[in-house]
Amino acid sequence: MRQILGILAMLLAGFAAVAPASAEIKGDAVRIGVLNDQSGPYADLGGPGSVVAAQMAIDDFGGSVLGKPIKLLVADHQNKADVGLSIARQWYGPDHVDMIIDFTNSAIALAVQALAKEQDKLAIFTSASSSDLTGPACTPTGIAWTHNNWSNAVAPIRALMKQGYDSYFFLTADYAFGKSLEADATAEITRLGGAVKGSVRHPLNTADFSSFLLQAQGSGAKVVMLANAGADLIGSLKQAGEFGISPKQLVTAPVVYLSDVNSMGLKEAQGLLLMQSWYWDTDDKTRAWAKRYFAKMNRMPNDSHAGVYSAITHYLKAIQKAGTADTDPVVAAMKATPVEDVFTAHGEIQSNNKLVFDRLLMRVKKPEESKYPWDYLEKVATVPAAEAFLAPEKTGCPMSK
CATH class of the missing domain: 3.40.50.2300 (Response regulator)
Structure with missing residues (x-):
């Protein structure tokens, strides 16, 4: 009887150990x-x-x-x-x-x-x-x-500044994302001794970027930086090509997704320098x-x-x-x-x-460089985590003070 009670006690103890979870x-x-x-x-x-x-x-x-x-x-x-x-x-x-x-x-x-x-x-x-x-x-x-926007902006700007691209004009989505991206990019440009020639903000889901692009063209900045994403990025980049802004000015964007490149096609997107957190290939x-x-x-x-x-x-x-x-x-x-x-x-x-x-600093391939479907990006450099992201104590987060 004692043996049976002992076995029951063990079973109950085992059940109690897993039941609370x-x-x-x-x-x-x-x-x-x-x-x-x-x-x-x-x-x-x-x-x-x-x-x-x-x-x-x-x-x-x-x-x-x-x-x-x-x-x-x-x-x-x-x-x-x-x-x-x-x-x-x-x-x-x-x-x-x-x-x-x-x-x-x-x-x-x-x-x-x-x-x-x-x-x-x-x-x-x-x-x-x-x-x-x-x-x-x-x-x-x-x-x-x-x-995040700091990580997306900093590595491409550093690479561009090394190539002599030291003046910028921002075409920015007029809400929290765009404003944050412009602010992070501006801080890095200024820190590296570059100049921001101006900026203009557009509403989310804009169809016609002509007036904004004319301001970018008139700024004389070496780089027109598109601080937007998704359909706005695709539309503004395509219209920048139609306006003939490049090659007189470099048009680039810190936030570009693989789906954006696919929508634009390599002919439109080739040469873009961008950060990626992960790449399928x-x-x-x-x-x-x-x-x-x-x-x-x-x-x-x-x-x-x-x-x-x-x-x-x-x-x-x-x-x-x-x-x-x-x-x-x-x-x-x-x-x-x-x-x-x-x-x-x-x-x-x-x-x-x-x-x-x-993270990965990548370049969009030229059409002739793509060897198979979705072969869109080429790695320029691996950016170590310590360089790819701001140290927590520098972010302004109260939890990291």
């Missing part, structure tokens, strides 16, 4: 929301592709964590801050979403980051790139995963993942799409490690664990909640 998941599931532009100017850089990448991460993890299913929600914020904030409030509240990811729009990302802190929920930014997210506006519950590992993605989307992934996959995978591993989906212990587990996956071999989340990793 499963019980820590509140509700019937772990819920992840992809909030981005599904149909507008930023749909290619995030959009449905981010949803596919998110589902791939969930499926590869096995579809459940701590015994509870992982559910994916999707919404289109239409690049309207009030719409995005309303969706996030519904998700974090009645819908019990644990984490929201992607965003594509920095103004919406900044608004949701404040809400996430208030609600003690997690937000992960894979395509919103305002440096303020991990700078003055940083919070314990917001993590920036891929690029880097090695066998990236090519294998990209092939799986291509089978679902019929197009190659951006670095932001790979970032969604990486961030969700790391997030789910952190839940497993923490034994709960509660925000504070999950963030602590994410920060305590190096990021080693298809996105990066050695990523680390800094004290300001910015993931840092080696």
Whole structure:
């Protein structure tokens, strides 16, 4: 009888050891929301592709964590801050979403980051790139995963300045992302002894850039820098060619996605110097993942799409490690664990909640240099993490003081 009681006690002790971890998941599931532009100017850089990448991460993890299913929600914020904030409030509240990811729009990302802190929920930014997210506006519950404006601007500007391109004019998207990008780029140009000849700001989703480009042309700057992205970048770059701005002035852009190059074509995009967080054709590992993605989307992934996959995978591993989906212990587990996956071999989340990793300075190939479909980019240099991102104590983030 004593032997039987001893066995029962051991079984109960074992059950008690594993039960709390499963019980820590509140509700019937772990819920992840992809909030981005599904149909507008930023749909290619995030959009449905981010949803596919998110589902791939969930499926590869096995579809459940701590015994509870992982559910994916999707919404289109239409690049309207009030719409995005309303969706996030519904998700974090009645819908019990644990984490929201992607965003594509920095103004919406900044608004949701404040809400996430208030609600003690997690937000992960894979395509919103305002440096303020991990700078003055940083919070314990917001993590920036891929690029940011400082990182996107600094390495290309350094390379251009070395080539004698020392005067700039900015054509800037008139909202948080564009303003942040212009500010970061201007600071580096000034630090290196260059000059900013002026700037002009355009509304999001502009069709006609003629008046803005005429101001850029009249500035006499050696470089016209397009501080915009997505459809705005594609439209302004194409119209700059039609106006004959280049080759008299170099037209370049710090924020260029693979999907942008595909939309423009190599003839239009050739020669652009840009930063990438990840490129599908880097090695066998990236090519294998990209092939799986291509089978679902019929197009190659951006670095932001790979970032969604990486961030969700790391997030789910952190839940497993923490034994709960509660925000504070999950963030602590994410920060305590190096990021080693298809996105990066050695990523680390800094004290300001910015993931840092080696980045790629790349050049868009000439049409005759491309050997096969989606062979668009050539590596110029690998930029080590310490040079690719601002040290946390220099970002203005209160958490890093």
